[in-house]
Amino acid sequence: MLLDGKCPSGPLSEKWERHRQNLKLVNPANKRKYTILVVGTGLAGASAAATLGELGYNVEAFCYQDSPRRGHSIAAQGGINAAKNYPNDGDSIFRLFYDTIKGGDFRAREANVYRLAMLSNNIIDQCVAQGVPFARDYAGYLDNRSFGGAQVSRTFYARGQTGQQLLLGAYAALMRQVKAGTVRLHPRSEMLDVVIIDGEAKGITVRDMVTGHVGSYAGDAVCLCTGGYANVFYLSTNAMGSNVTAAYRAYKKGAFFANPCYTQIHPTCIPVSGEHQSKLTLMSESLRNDGRVWVPKMNGDKRTPNEIPHAERDYFLERKYPGFGNLAPRDIASRSAKEVCDEGRGTGSSGFGVYLDFEDAIKRLGESVIRERYGNLFEMYDRITGEDAYKQPMRIYPAPHYTMGGLWVDYNLQSNVPGLFVLGEANFSDHGANRLGASALMQGLADGYFVIPYTIAGYLAQAVPGRVTAAHPAFIKSIEDVNSLTKKLLSINGKKTVNDFHRELGRIMWEHVGMARSEEGLKRALKLIPELRSEFWQNVKVPGSSENLNQELEKAGRVADFLEFGELMARDALNREESCGGHFRVEHQMPDGEAKRDDKNYCYVAAWEFKGLNYEPDMHKEPLTFENVALAVRSYK
Amino acid sequence: MNLTLFIWRQKGRDTKGSLEQYEAKDISTEMSFLEMLDEVNEQLIKNNQEPIAFDHDCREGICGMCSQVINGVPHGPQQRTTVCQLHMRHFKDGDSIYIEPWRARAFPVIKDLITDRSSMDSIIQAGGYISVHTGGVPDANAVLISKENADTAMDASECIGCGACVAACPNGSAMLFTAAKITHLASLPQGQIEAARRVCIMTEAMLQNGFGNCSNHYECQAACPKGIRVSFIAKLNREFMKAHLKDSV
Ligand SMILES: Cc1cc2nc3c(=O)[nH]c(=O)nc-3n(C[C@H](O)[C@H](O)[C@H](O)COP(=O)(O)OP(=O)(O)OC[C@H]3O[C@@H](n4cnc5c(N)ncnc54)[C@H](O)[C@@H]3O)c2cc1C
Ligand code: FES
Numbered sequence: 050m051l052l053d054g055k056c057p058s059g060p061l062s063e064k065w066e067r068h069r070q071n072l073k074l075v076n077p078a079n080k081r082k083y084t085i086l087v088v089g090t091g092l093a094g095a096s097a098a099a100t101l102g103e104l105g106y107n108v109e110a111f112c113y114q115d116s117p118r119r120g121h122s123i124a125a126q127g128g129i130n131a132a133k134n135y136p137n138d139g140d141s142i143f144r145l146f147y148d149t150i151k152g153g154d155f156r157a158r159e160a161n162v163y164r165l166a167m168l169s170n171n172i173i174d175q176c177v178a179q180g181v182p183f184a185r186d187y188a189g190y191l192d193n194r195s196f197g198g199a200q201v202s203r204t205f206y207a208r209g210q211t212g213q214q215l216l217l218g219a220y221a222a223l224m225r226q227v228k229a230g231t232v233r234l235h236p237r238s239e240m241l242d243v244v245i246i247d248g249e250a251k252g253i254t255v256r257d258m259v260t261g262h263v264g265s266y267a268g269d270a271v272c273l274c275t276g277g278y279a280n281v282f283y284l285s286t287n288a289m290g291s292n293v294t295a296a297y298r299a300y301k302k303g304a305f306f307a308n309p310c311y312t313q314i315h316p317t318c319i320p321v322s323g324e325h326q327s328k329l330t331l332m333s334e335s336l337r338n339d340g341r342v343w344v345p346k347m348n349g350d351k352r353t354p355n356e357i358p359h360a361e362r363d364y365f366l367e368r369k370y371p372g373f374g375n376l377a378p379r380d381i382a383s384r385s386a387k388e389v390c391d392e393g394r395g396t397g398s399s400g401f402g403v404y405l406d407f408e409d410a411i412k413r414l415g416e417s418v419i420r421e422r423y424g425n426l427f428e429m430y431d432r433i434t435g436e437d438a439y440k441q442p443m444r445i446y447p448a449p450h451y452t453m454g455g456l457w458v459d460y461n462l463q464s465n466v467p468g469l470f471v472l473g474e475a476n477f478s479d480h481g482a483n484r485l486g487a488s489a490l491m492q493g494l495a496d497g498y499f500v501i502p503y504t505i506a507g508y509l510a511q512a513v514p515g516r517v518t519a520a521h522p523a524f525i526k527s528i529e530d531v532n533s534l535t536k537k538l539l540s541i542n543g544k545k546t547v548n549d550f551h552r553e554l555g556r557i558m559w560e561h562v563g564m565a566r567s568e569e570g571l572k573r574a575l576k577l578i579p580e581l582r583s584e585f586w587q588n589v590k591v592p593g594s595s596e597n598l599n600q601e602l603e604k605a606g607r608v609a610d611f612l613e614f615g616e617l618m619a620r621d622a623l624n625r626e627e628s629c630g631g632h633f634r635v636e637h638q639m640p641d642g643e644a645k646r647d648d649k650n651y652c653y654v655a656a657w658e659f660k661g662l663n664y665e666p667d668m669h670k671e672p673l674t675f676e677n678v679a680l681a682v683r684s685y686k
Numbered sequence: 687m688n689l690t691l692f693i694w695r696q697k698g699r700d701t702k703g704s705l706e707q708y709e710a711k712d713i714s715t716e717m718s719f720l721e722m723l724d725e726v727n728e729q730l731i732k733n734n735q736e737p738i739a740f741d742h743d744c745r746e747g748i749c750g751m752c753s754q755v756i757n758g759v760p761h762g763p764q765q766r767t768t769v770c771q772l773h774m775r776h777f778k779d780g781d782s783i784y785i786e787p788w789r790a791r792a793f794p795v796i797k798d799l800i801t802d803r804s805s806m807d808s809i810i811q812a813g814g815y816i817s818v819h820t821g822g823v824p825d826a827n828a829v830l831i832s833k834e835n836a837d838t839a840m841d842a843s844e845c846i847g848c849g850a851c852v853a854a855c856p857n858g859s860a861m862l863f864t865a866a867k868i869t870h871l872a873s874l875p876q877g878q879i880e881a882a883r884r885v886c887i888m889t890e891a892m893l894q895n896g897f898g899n900c901s902n903h904y905e906c907q908a909a910c911p912k913g914i915r916v917s918f919i920a921k922l923n924r925e926f927m928k929a930h931l932k933d934s935v
Contacts, residue, residue, distance in 0.1 A: 100820040115741065116807050118847055119749040135827065171821075178823035180816045180874050182839040189830030207840060213748055214843060221815035228811045236804065259796055288743040322716040327724055328745045432767060433718075435775050498820045546731050548724070592731050597698060598797045600739055601731065 052305070052656055052671035055459040056160035061677050062142075065164045068460070069503050073510035080105035081231075082514035085505065086253055086268040087111070088240045088295055091120030092212070092490060093473025094274030095219035096497025102226030104502055109266055110223065111235045111255060113290055113603075118220045121276055121288040122493060125212025126333055128196055128204035129490040131169035136193055140201040142166045147678060148199055149488055153453070153481020154630035154646060155680050156308070156654075158673060160460060161479050165488075168495040173205055175498055179218040183207050196486045204487045209333065209425060215490055219497070239603060241534075242527045243271060243299045243469065250469035251517045254527040256535075258603060261596040263531050265524040267517050270468045270505055273299060274497070277452040277474040279312065281611045281618065282563070283555020285449035286318060286331045292607040293614045296456050296475050300617075304456050304464040305656035305669060307477035309614070310622035311453035313484055313631045314564050316382035318448035319433055320402035329448040330433060333426055334486065337375045339410040339419065340443065342366050342382070344403050348393040354404055354442050365389055365403075369642070380483065380631055380644070383447035384564050390446075397444045406442035447564065451489060453480045453631065454621070457656040457671070461504035462496060465656075468512070470505060472496040477654070482630025535595045538605045543588030547601055550585045551608045554615055557581065562619050567635045574619040582612040617657060617666065624668065627651045648680050687713050687779035691726065693738055694786045696795050699802075703795065705784070715775040719762065720745060720752065722774055723785075739798040747771040747911065750846035753853070754799050755786040760850035760909040768848065768911040788849055790858035792896035803849050805895035809860060812891035813884040814867045816876050835873045842869035844912045854909035857898030862906035864892050865922035866914050872925055882929035885922060 057068040075083065083106050087098040090112040098110040112120060132145040146166040150157055177183065177191070183205050184192040196204040207214035226232040237258040244252035244265060252267040278293035279285035300306045317332045343362045350357065365385055367374045377385070386403045389395065396402045411419050416439055420427070427438045434444070455477040462470050462478070473493040480488065517523075557577045561570035585608070593599040628637045628644035629651070637645040654671040689710040696703025710726050717725070720742055727737035743751040747768040754769045756762035762772045777783065785799065793801040831839075843866070851862040868885055871877030877884075893899075900919060907916045 096820075103819050114743055114749070114751060115803055116750075116847065118807075119743060119751050121744060121749070123749050124744050124746055133826070173826045174823045175818075175820060177826040177829075178816065178818045178876060180839070180871055180877050182836050182843055182870070182874070183826075184840075185831055185833050185836040187833050189832050189836075190827055208844075210748070210844065213846075214840075217843060221810065222818075222820070224807065224811045225815045225817060234807075236807075288749065289745060290743050323714055325714060325717050325721045325725060327718070327721050330746055432764075432771055433773065435715075435773065502820070544732075546728055548728060590731060592734070593736050598739055598800065601737060 050669045052457065052465070052654070052669050053459070054158055054671055055461065056158060057460065061159065061163050064160050065167060072503055072507040075506045075510050077105060079514065081107050083107060083270070083509050084109065084268040084515070085270050085272060086266055087272045087274060088253060089120065089274035089276060089473070089475070090117035090220070090223065091122040091274060091276055091473060092216055092219055092493035093475070093497045094272070095120065095216065095223045096494050097272055097274060097472055097501050098232050099219060099222035099226050100498050100502045101505070102229065102231035105231065108226070108232040109235060109268065110232055111238045111240055113237065113239045113258065115236050117223055117234065117236065118217060120216060121291055122216045122490070123213045124288070125490055126209045126331065128194065128206035128211045128487045129172070129215065130196070130203050130487040131173045131205060131491065132166055132203060133170055133173060135191060136202045138201045140203050144201065145169060145203065149479070149485055150481065150678060151681065152483055152485035154483050154644070155481065155648070155652070155675065156629055156673065157479055157481030159675055159677055164500070165479050165492055165495050168499045169491050171499055172491060172494045176215060176218050179221060181207065181214045181218040199485070212490060215494065219494070240275070240295045241298060241531045241606065243302045244523050244527045245302050245466060246517050246521060246523050249467045252519065252524060254524070254531050256531070259598050261594070261599065263528050265519040265528055267519040267521070267524065269509055269512055269514055269516070270470060272470045272472055272501065273456065273475050274472040275475045277455070278614065279449040279452050281554070281615050282449040282558045283551050284321065284326060284329050286315065286329050289328060292610070294607050294610045296471070297610045297614050299456060299464070299469060301659050302466070303659070304466050304469055305658050306454070306617060307457035307654050307656040308454040308482070308621065309618045309657070310562070310625060310632050311482050311630065312449060313379065313451040313453065314383045314447045315450035316379055316386060316447045317405070317445045319430065320397055320444050320446035321399050322434070323399065330429070331448070331450065332430065332443070332445060334379070336405060336423060336426060336443070337382070339422065340375065340405040340407050341409060342375050342386070342403055342405055344389045344394040344396060350394070354396070354406070363389070363394070380564070380633065384633060386447055387564050402444035402446045404442035405445045407438060408442070411439065451484055453477065453482060453484055457654065461507060462500055463504065463508060468508060470501060472501060482632055534606070535602065538589070538591045538602060538609070539595060541587065541589050541591065543590050545588050546590055547604045547608050550581065550589060551604070551611065553581055554578070554608070554612055558615050558618070562615070562622055565633050565635050566622050568623065571619050571623040575616060575623070578612065578616045578619065585609065585612055613662065620666070621655055621657065624655060625651055646682070687715065687774070687777070689713060689777065689780070690782045692782065692784045693799070695738070695798055697797065699794055699796055713774055715773070717774045718745070718770060719756070719772040719774065720770050739800050741800050742770055745770040748846060750848035753788050753801065753848055753850070755788065755853060757784050760788065760853040761911050766911055766913050788853035790849070790852045791898070792852065792858060792860065793849060805897065806847055806849060806860065806863060808895045809864055809888055809891045810867065813880070813887040814871070816871060817880060829875050831874060839870045839873040842866045842873070842914065842918055845914050846912055848911065850909045850911060851906035851914070852897065854905040855898065856903055856905065857901060859900045860892050860897040861900035861919055861922070862910065862914055862916065864888050865918040868925055869918040869921045872921065881925055882932055885925040885929050889926065
């Protein structure tokens, strides 16, 4: 089946405006009769729930943390893009649009990306009005910096805590609506199922993580804003609780999962220090502006970095990419680091790390300049590793960071299941095969503040409010299904812990479905993952009961889903016989190691439909057409 | 290294808890404190015991979820560091470590080291925002804000809402938390219009939600992992005075 993204017709710059004019409205007096269930209160969910509440809808908002202020958006450091062109350096909506679509390696929808670029300016206005303390210059104007390879300065930031400040802004707007009585909060609540009645999403089933009570909420529409799935790799820069469960269970209920193989691996993270490692910490990419990346030339060289003379060091990025050197794009830098470590030249106790050396920069600029530029990062590095990067090189290694794939949505952010909307990182919409820095925050807030409030009305206006209640048999069945899954998990009482399985899955994913993928490796993953999954269901040990707070049980449910989802990722990666953005197939590369895209055969979105665990999923294609940009080949030589 | 841990175990809100002793063996100095607890939990599970429940999520010191009192100090011995960022190299082989939940009237224990901190959300709900709707706002550069004020707002807004200040305060007061939000918003022109009303309802909400009064112990500042300053409390007090002066005119 060919999927239709329902992009409006007309010139690119007028599509959204025209579409908004054509969308139906819900009568103000009727709005409170509609209940909207918003799952997730990160940037996408909090902004959506607050805005829908302001409009007068009846909103129920859910998150698994103890407060909506803790969604993982809080961890974003760098900044948020907007096409304000305040520095007068030639930026425009079209340029932001073009950079984003090119950054995504021409695997995103033109109309969506253009809308995103348009709305970027409204986001900054909105956040400033809320009191987000963006950085300013001495005259009191907003400051910008450049980020992620853009040639213009369009990134707004709040020190190294942009995500935190934006989320606190959205959280504040949300709390205002809680007080106004339009939004009801359900923290420490985990969504475990979507309830579909007559083909439309009409509710969710949720476990109260404190009492263990599993119950249902009926609504007129459901918005999933549940973030990304990088934790399928076990170690990532995501939060410990980040999961695919909400999205995956929607997939099992008929929502299509688009481009699951598109994942972003960030080159500058603090390396793994041992088996005990539970998560990875991102170090700002800006470090590569002054640091030089190297490994010893000799295999297994055990000397300390300062003992290794210059002639015996391999500055591999400078060697391979003389044009861009240490600033080569994220995917290239990540892949090269993995290659040298796989050759046995990695550094640190694990052998999985490369040096990022500031010695030359300190000689050239002086320690005080480096301290001024990166002092807080050096401090963070010291806190975690106990090493002083002014005296010895940092060690860095790539880590899974962001997932471009997600539930398939049309231009209205509606999935193929009517009434089920997906926002933020959980959908697949705007970043194609690779996301540019500072554009995820922009997308989450565009979706929540400015897109969903309009598009959801188009759906609700034709739905009778309150048509179903939680007494409907479909809800009872959903609760039974969730309870029986829980019971099963608790009854196995095997020998290995949930973490043992998650770690093992992570190893398979990293090895075979990570930065460089081959047909052979992917086929191997497709064999190993189901084996591990069947072992999980025979040998996992989940202690405790379902009737109170049980963190192992929560984890077990999430890992059970990752164990199925990993297979879907591998399948998607195997199908995509090209290299594009974050997806690199070793069979498809230029002689110089650059990704080789195949626009003739793969210029489409792959959206997968669940057919049962023991059957292969069906793939539906949404062809991507480009009317306003020419498909160019990326080159960073 | 090997450690002896004394950890607060409590089954539920209404049950009594106690400190239990555990041995943590072969702990690497490279582990974070929470990774050390992960390790203890893995062993407990394998020995058919219930693992220790504790809050955590980002493990990067920014979400404010982690919350443990270590040897009597909220977030432990390292200054300006959350528990999740604390590493085991700050401990020695043979150490005994006491691990307890936040202790405050406004934070009832839910289980083991996990407390209910929704009372902090209630303070924000009362008025910790600028009352602006989505849409229809002026251009972001229409109102200029001096760098100094923007920086003060940011200093205050760095609060991660973990509640260490409350746990450290002998009165269980949320004064530093509330003052940080008041300072953030009152430092900005957009926030000044509602400033008087805000300071009154937020301090009122603080008392209504079971937090104690501030009697200037300043333990809060020492415990804050983000370096939120007690000078913000003075700012709150000034805002409070201003609001009441207005009332009496
Ligand atoms: C370390 C780091 C740095 C980053 N830096 C930048 C940057 O500088 N610029 C940029 O643009 N982007 C950055 N990103 C990416 C960006 O932060 C995220 O993509 C974005 O914030 C995701 O927002 P979200 O609202 O979609 O999801 P999240 O903020 O992850 O929120 C997910 C929400 O869903 C809830 N949830 C999840 N599962 C369930 C469930 N089953 N039941 C109930 N609730 C559930 C959670 O409780 C949470 O509220 C960074 C990401 C990371 C990890
Ligand atoms: S776990 Fe997020 S601050 Fe510690």
